Amino acid sequence: MNKKVRVRFAPSPTGGLHLGGVRTVLYNYLFAKKHGGDFLVRIEDTDQSRYVAGAEEYIFDTLKWCGLEPDESVQHGGDYGPYRQSERKASYRQYAEQLVNDGHAYYAFDTPDELEKMRHNFKTDQNTSPQYDHTIRIKMKNSLTLTDEETKKLLADGTRHVIRIKMPENETVSFIDMIRGEVSFDTSLVDDKVLLKADGMPTYHLAVVVDDYGMKISHAFRGEEWLPSAPVHILLWKYLFGLENMPQWAHFPLILGPNGKLSKRDGAKYGFPVFAMNWTDPKTNELVEGFKEKGFLPEAFINLLALLGWNDGSEQEIFTKEELIEKFSMERVHSAGAKFDYDKAKWFNHEWIKKSGVGSLESGVKNLLSKEGINVTDDVLLKKVIELVKDRCTLLPDFVQQSSFFFKTPESWDVDAVKPKWNEQKKQFFTELISNFENTDKWDATVLENNFQTTAVANHIKPGELQLPLRIMLVGGKFGPPVFQIAALLGKEETIKRIRTAINMF
RNA sequence: GGCCCGUUCGUCUAAGGGUUAGGACACCACCCUUUCACGGUGGGGAUACGAGUUCGAAUCUCGUACGGGCUACCA
Numbered sequence: 001m002n003k004k005v006r007v008r009f010a011p012s013p014t015g016g017l018h019l020g021g022v023r024t025v026l027y028n029y030l031f032a033k034k035h036g037g038d039f040l041v042r043i044e045d046t047d048q049s050r051y052v053a054g055a056e057e058y059i060f061d062t063l064k065w066c067g068l069e070p071d072e073s074v075q076h077g078g079d080y081g082p083y084r085q086s087e088r089k090a091s092y093r094q095y096a097e098q099l100v101n102d103g104h105a106y107y108a109f110d111t112p113d114e115l116e117k118m119r120h121n122f123k124t125d126q127n128t129s130p131q132y133d134h135t136i137r138i139k140m141k142n143s144l145t146l147t148d149e150e151t152k153k154l155l156a157d158g159t160r161h162v163i164r165i166k167m168p169e170n171e172t173v174s175f176i177d178m179i180r181g182e183v184s185f186d187t188s189l190v191d192d193k194v195l196l197k198a199d200g201m202p203t204y205h206l207a208v209v210v211d212d213y214g215m216k217i218s219h220a221f222r223g224e225e226w227l228p229s230a231p232v233h234i235l236l237w238k239y240l241f242g243l244e245n246m247p248q249w250a251h252f253p254l255i256l257g258p259n260g261k262l263s264k265r266d267g268a269k270y271g272f273p274v275f276a277m278n279w280t281d282p283k284t285n286e287l288v289e290g291f292k293e294k295g296f297l298p299e300a301f302i303n304l305l306a307l308l309g310w311n312d313g314s315e316q317e318i319f320t321k322e323e324l325i326e327k328f329s330m331e332r333v334h335s336a337g338a339k340f341d342y343d344k345a346k347w348f349n350h351e352w353i354k355k356s357g358v359g360s361l362e363s364g365v366k367n368l369l370s371k372e373g374i375n376v377t378d379d380v381l382l383k384k385v386i387e388l389v390k391d392r393c394t395l396l397p398d399f400v401q402q403s404s405f406f407f408k409t410p411e412s413w414d415v416d417a418v419k420p421k422w423n424e425q426k427k428q429f430f431t432e433l434i435s436n437f438e439n440t441d442k443w444d445a446t447v448l449e450n451n452f453q454t455t456a457v458a459n460h461i462k463p464g465e466l467q468l469p470l471r472i473m474l475v476g477g478k479f480g481p482p483v484f485q486i487a488a489l490l491g492k493e494e495t496i497k498r499i500r501t502a503i504n505m506f
Numbered sequence: 507g508g509c510c511c512g513u514u515c516g517u518c519u520a521a522g523g524g525u526u527a528g529g530a531c532a533c534c535a536c537c538c539u540u541u542c543a544c545g546g547u548g549g550g551g552a553u554a555c556g557a558g559u560u561c562g563a564a565u566c567u568c569g570u571a572c573g574g575g576c577u578a579c580c581a
Contacts, residue, residue, distance in 0.1 A: 012581050047580055112579080128507045129577055162579050180511075189509055190577095197579040204581050228510055228576040253512080253574095260574060304518095307530095311519065315529050334512095334519085337574065341517045344531040354544080392543040402542090417541085464540045471541055478541040 003218040005037025009070070010208065010222075012044040013055035016279030016288065017062045019262055019340060020223060020255045023305045027252060028221050029068045030306070030328040037218070041073035042211055046085045046201040052282050062276040066298050067321060080215040085207050088214075092202035095210050095240055096163040096195050100143070104239045105195060108132075108142040109154055109161045131191030134169050163196040165205075165232060173231040178219075178250035178330045185231040193232050205229060209236040212247055220247040221330075224337070225261075227251045250330055253309050254337040262340060264288070272342035276301065295396030296345075300352035304345045308338045318351050350394040358386045365399045372400055374407050381406065384489055388481045402480060406489060409498065410476030413505055417478055418469045422506040429459045429466060430473075430503050434496055443492050445484040452484070473502035 007028045011021060032039040041063070045051055060075050072078025082088055099105035110118070115132070118140065122130035130136060137144060142164070143151040154161065167187050174184030195206040202210070212220055230249065237246040257266035257274075267274035267288055277290035291301050303319055312319075312327040319327070353361070365386055366376050376382050389402040433455050440451060452470070456463040471483045474495065480486055487495045 010581085014581075044581060050580065108579095115579085124507085126507055131508090131577065160579095183510075185510075194579050199579080201579090203579070223575095224511065225575055226581090230510090251511085256574075308518070313520075315520075317518095317530060336512050338519090339517060341531065344518065347531055391545090462540090467540060475541090479543085480541070481543085482539085483541075
């Protein structure tokens with residue numbers, strides 16, 4: 001029986017979507033699309049204490065910007081909703097109780113204090129963090145140690161309790177990870193994870209299994225940090241829905257920062273973005289700049305993320321989303337973690353800017369310029385300018401420096417770059433140049449350059465020595481595209497005006 | 507501490523028993539350009555260590571070391 005491919009991404013609305021998160025979405029998305037399947041998003045919002053207002057919208061905004069919108073989700077609808085864990089509360093309890101009845105789980109009445117005490121009392125050098133496992137549970141207050149009557153009474157009294165899975169002893173649980181191959185665990189070493197919390201909400205462990213079943217998920221992919229809890233999930237599948245219905249698993253390698261798993265604080269620490277888009281930490285009110293705002297193109301962003309842990313076996317590095325969908329394969333995803341390299345990330349963006357058509361850059365550049373107080377009215381000029389300067393822009397904001405002087409007369413000039421070598425002779429040259437330019441009919445870069453050369457030779461000055469002064473006069477500093485092309489786009493009147501303004505400056 | 511995953515240039519990676527171990531980013535030099543880039547050419551730079559299997563190991567096996575993850579009524 002061939003199940004239709006359905007994969008899901010399950011973010012918890014507790015913060016911004018960072019590199020690892022977006023890459024997980026990406027791989028899920030690519031796999032689903034490659035196999036003509038569905039990509040859905042389910043929100044894990046059952047931890048009320050950590051829920052952050054606005055985070056859910058932020059997640060969908062990010063997916064939208066990246067071009068990875070789900071087929072089914074809270075925002076997009078679908079046949080298997082609701083897509084929020086909190087709205088599926090009822091069914092989780094039912095499954096948890098079924099597990100208790102079948103002897104695979106039990107009620108536990110231990111208070112947080114008692115758990116704390118347990119961890120303290122059983123702590124040894126050999127076991128620095130004792131778990132609620134088969135050796136400990138017989139010493140705790142739960143339906144395994146209490147009599148049926150005691151348990152029933154506690155339940156009837158409404159005593160706060162959780163439901164824990166009863167991990168079997170001395171069993172080996174193993175599964176085939178699509179990336180790592182067979183992975184196995186000794187169940188004696190796994191603890192009795194809480195399945196249903198005292199507030200009636202499920203933990204991730206219960207929810208992921210119940211929802212994946214309910215939503216008919218065929219492949220479940222997530223970060224490597226989940227590997228240790230896989231045996232819990234596999235056992236739940238076995239007890240609840242049957243192993244034959246369990247999705248295929250893959251655990252992606254972690255994206256590492258300079259020091260281990262990339263953390264949200266690494267950005268500020270090392271000076272590169274970690275979130276896809278701007279994220280304001282609700283606790284500290286601190287704004288963390290995102291890749292989007294930093295000036296990355298979404299195409300470049302997903303491209304660089306895709307290559308952080310995967311490649312198609314060739315030497316190709318620049319891929320469109322369509323190419324990624326076509327070429328992606330889970331087998332070629334790495335098993336080792338990858339350290340994020342911001343320099344390489346910028347290189348990807350640079351490549352994408354060079355590759356992008358003027359049309360797709362236009363509105364972004366226009367916005368950036370208008371933020372600097374430059375309102376572009378001549379769209380034809382803007383297009384020409386973008387074409388001329390895009391090769392030298394790595395991040396979108398680079399367009400500001402590279403192109404604002406086309407639309408605005410410089411307000412300051414790098415006088416020091418010219419002054420030391422400035423003299424009357426050169427001033428004379430520029431005066432002459434102005435009148436030559438005034439008499440020029442054809443205003444294009446080649447004509448201007450020839451004119452410039454001839455005038456220079458006539459004045460016995462090397463043309464090269466005059467180019468920098470001209471540049472400073474036209475753009476204000478030592479940057480920008482070739483100077484005669486600038487003059488060509490600036491137009492006759494403006495070029496002459498700028499030379500005339502600056503000629504007495506040195 | 508226990509469990510799990512991992513280990514090829516500084517970084518991302520190719521090479522699924524036989525290659526001078528390839529590419530990209532970064533770095534350096536030269537060329538192009540009298541701005542800054544782009545581009546071009548070249549350079550330095552890696553199979554963690556030790557055993558085993560094999561005619562032959564980066565590749566398979568084991569051990570060691572190192573790195574990472576997990577070890578919550580968080581996901």
